[in-house]
Amino acid sequence: MGILGILTICIGSYIMNIKEKSKGYLKHLKALFVEKGPQLMLLVAILSSIGGTFDKVGVYNSSEMFWPVGRNLIIVMALIL
Numbered sequence: 001m002g003i004l005g006i007l008t009i010c011i012g013s014y015i016m017n018i019k020e021k022s023k024g025y026l027k028h029l030k031a032l033f034v035e036k037g038p039q040l041m042l043l044v045a046i047l048s049s050i051g052g053t054f055d056k057v058g059v060y061n062s063s064e065m066f067w068p069v070g071r072n073l074i075i076v077m078a079l080i081l
Helices: 004-016 028-036 036-061 065-081
Strands: none
Touching: 028 036, 036 065
């Protein structure tokens, strides 16, 4: 059911943004392989989904206070090094 909702939103937004038919109907999909901006947005979406799952597992296997403190401490240490 969730996939159906995502597909509906994607198809609807695609249909609403078709303006220039001379460049082809697949211009937006071709942009994923050519332009840097859409590639970076896709990368951010993938990393956000992985990060959310990682945080859920971390909170589930530890306490609600230890996980955010420990995670942020590791991030700060990685940025310092």
